[in-house]
Amino acid sequence: MLRKLPGDEARNLVSTTPDTAVIFRPAVVRTPAFVTIVIWLSRLIAGLVRLVWRHPIASAVALAPVAVTIAYGWRLASVLVGLVVVAGLSWALLGRASFLRLVGWRLLAWWRLVWVYRRHWQPVLIVSGLGRHLRGRDYLPHLLRVHCDGWADRVTVKMLNGQAVKDWTDRTEHLAHGFGSRTCRVTVARAGRLVLTFPRRDPLAVPLPAAPIPDVTSVGPVEIGACEDGRPLRLKVHGTHVLIAGATGAGKGSYLWGTIRGLLPAMRAGLVEIWALDPKRMELSFGRALFGDRYAADPADCADLLEAAVAVMQERADRFGGLQRNHTPTAADPFVLVLVDEVAFLTAYQSDKSLKLRITAALATLTTQGRAVGVGVMAALQDPRKEVMNIRNLFPDKIALRLDESEQVDMVLGDGARDRGALADHISPVPTLGAGVGYVRLETSPDPVRVRAAYVSDDDIRAMVGDYAPPTDSTPAESIPVQRQDSAPVAREGVSANG
C-alpha cells in the first residue's frame, strides 16, 4: 500500500458525464518522521540480513577483520589482513589457474553480481519489458546466480510465471546493452530457468594462425580454430555432412583448408581420401597435388566424380548391409570426404540442365545415405536461399559465416538460430576482424556456438603440398599457383595462441 502512487488511482477513474473533465486531487497524508525512520531502519536491517543470507562467505570475510579488531585490537587485525593478502598474492602468482578457479572468478562473479547485474536489474528489465511495474509493485524475474570465467558472465535467471523463452530471446539486444556487453545468448537450463551469457571480451577478435598438423593419425574431430570461450574448435567430419555458408570473402576457404590440414596424417596413412570439387578453380586448385586424380573443376568432371563417390557408397552399403551399421575407417575402406567449394556453381548456376540434375541427385544421395558407410560431404556456398541450394537441410551440421541479411541466418542454421544469438549478419566484413568468424550449429545441439577458423595461409598450403602430396604425383610444390583468389596477408601481430 505504501508503494501505491497517486497516478495509479487516477488511471482508474472514469467519467460517466460526457465532456466533463475528471479532476483528481490526491489526498496528502503527512507521515510522521519517526514512522519514516522506522521504515527505513527496518528496510536496512532486512537488506543486511538478506546480504548475509545470500553471501555468507563474502560477509564472513568482510566481518572477520572487524571482529578481530573489536576482540584483540587493530594491530593484530592488520597483521592478519596483511598475511591473508600476501598469501593470496603468492597463490595468484604461483598457481594462477587454481587461484582463479577457486577464488578469482568467484570474487569477480560476486562483484559483477552486486555492481552490474543487481544494480541495473530493475531498470533494464522494466525498460526491456521483461519485468512489469503494476499498481506500484515490481514484478521482476529472479536473478539467481552469476558465474564468471575468463571469457563471459553466466547469469542464471528464474523467469516470471507465464513468460516464454522467446520473450527473452527477442530482447537479447536490450539485455546486452543494458548490462554493458556486446551480445547476450539465452540458453534454457531447466523448466523456468535460463542462463544468460554475457561475453566480457572477444578472443576471436584477432586472426588465428593455422594449428600445427596433428602428430596423431585421426579422422576424429579436426582442430581447425577456436571457440568464443577459448576452447579449440574441433569439427566432426566423419559421420556427418557439413554445410558452410558465407558471403564472398567470409573465410569459407579456411574451414576447407583447416579440415584438410587436420586430416593430412590420416590421408597419408590411407584412412582418409579427400575428393575435391572446385568449380571456381580458385580455392582447392591451390593444393591440387594433395588430391591426386580425385580433383575436378569442370562441371562434367564434377558430376563424374560425385557419381563415383555414390558408386563407392553403394558398393559399401551392399557389403556392409546386415553386418555393420557404422563405418570404421581402414585402409581398405577409408573415409571419403567430398569437399565442394561453391556448390551453387554446380546446383544452381549450371546452365546444362542434365548436368545440374545429375549433380543434385548425387549430392542428395550422398548426404542422405553416405555417413553410415564413411562417405561425407563438406560443401561451401555463398547464397543459402532454397532456390540456390534446395538440399541444405540434408546437412546435419551447419556453419554460418558472415551473411548479408538477417533472414539468411535461419536459412543456414535452422529456425530460431538468430534468436538464440547467431548474429552472422553482424560479423565484420573487415577480413582481420571477421573473416573466418562464424556460428556453428551441430546436429546434437540447438545452441549456435561462435567460432573462428584459423587462417591457413598460402605458405601453409605450400608446405602441406610439399610434405604430404602423394609421391606418385609429379607436381612440384613450386608449380602450384602463386596466390589464391583474394588472398591477402593477415595481420600477424598479436595473434593469439590457438586455444
Ligand SMILES: Nc1ncnc2c1ncn2[C@@H]1O[C@H](COP(=O)(O)OP(=O)(O)OP(=O)(O)O)[C@@H](O)[C@H]1O
Ligand atoms: N580464418 C581467417 N582468419 C583471418 N583472415 C582470413 C581467414 N580466412 C580468410 N581470411 C582472409 O579473408 C580473405 C578471403 O577469404 P576466403 O577466400 O577464404 O573467403 P571465401 O569465403 O572463400 O570467399 P569466396 O566465396 O569469394 O571465395 C582471405 O584472403 C584472407 O585474407
